[in-house]
Amino acid sequence: MTAFDRHGLVIVGASLAGLRAAQTLRERGFTGALTLVGDEPHIPYDRPPLSKRFLTDVDRPSGSELPVPETLEARWLLGRAAVGLDPVARTVTLSDGARLSYDGLLIATGSRARRWPVSQPPPPTGVLTLRGRDDALALRAGLASAERLVVIGGGFLGGEIAAAARERGLDVTLVEAATQPLEQAIGTTAGAYVAALHREAGITVRTSTVVEGFLPGPDGCLAGVRLSDGTTVRADLAVLALGGVPATGWLAHSGVVHDGGVLCDPCLRVLRADGSVVPGVVAAGDVARVPQPLADGEPLALGHWTNAVEQGAAAAETLLAEREHGRTPTPFMSVPSFWSDLHGAKIRSVGLPSASDDARVVEYDLAGRRLEVSYHRAGRLVGALTAGRTGRLASYRRALQERLTPFSPDSPQGFRSDPGKPSRTRS
Known part of the structure; x- marks a missing residue:
């Protein structure tokens, strides 16, 4: 009997990364027992549309479900969250008290929406978050009856919600604590470009401003949002778009390093506090x-769609390498990418703009909906972003991919960034 033939594999997280891992396992010939655990009652669905067409379609949107092959032959435990992990006994405890034994485990629990601080008075009815399908349904219903929306947080999610609401004709105010939307993710110049797009669409953008509290009306529902500059914005609906928090609370007593996400080595193997690998456990997606x-x-x-897909497949390959004793797993090497569509501008990025210390503007044309920025770290190319210039990203991607050179999967970093490669950038 080989490893994984007794209890099989368990995937905790029945969304994009978990589904892609399950598909890869079957495609690579794994025929053992396969169980997927999900805290939501829904079959896997695509999340990016939830802040876009799901909110704007006239008819109730459908078709966001991810295709599940009939040949997957998996056991689905949906609506049952994982609440504990014992990596010594190799068991996962579920919210209904059930315990699942595993030979191999993939952690793909993603992230949850960051909520209003518990130290503050709780917000009134009409203050929402958006993470899952049920959240999107509640927000869609709120947009149908609201007139004034305040979006708190100018990241990609907040910007897409604001754009969708404006498309539906609402009066929209976007509140951002930084000097520009997305400043931490893509820099000041590109952030200013995004802010200009919002303002052109009729959205009021309040930067360098934070929300200090909410004002309820006589009926207990939201009536206004109080800002740090002393003003109050009238609103009958608000959305907290404050970023995501990795869903790792269930790992609290497992010995797994999970602060800010599950810490992994370059092969996506999960690590203990002493840096050692937890046998038979890998992670993928937003949580990794x-x-x-x-x-x-x-x-x-990295909370991006492509990252979840690629890591899900790579984590499955690592599990299979462990099954085949003596086969060294392959380090995960991929150039990150993300995208967003805002007010007719197709924003695309490769690499890690957020890791840069220098942003070089190649083109800035707001009227033509065109933008190109390259990002550098210690003089080396680390990313690029375009709007309306998607074709230009291919050369950036190639340059970044050529610099990803593995030197040892057992190294703390497992990769070497080769400073000798010239950066193919226009500045």
């Missing part, structure tokens, strides 16, 4: 904090 060669090996959790 993986060394990034473009950030000099710093472990980062």
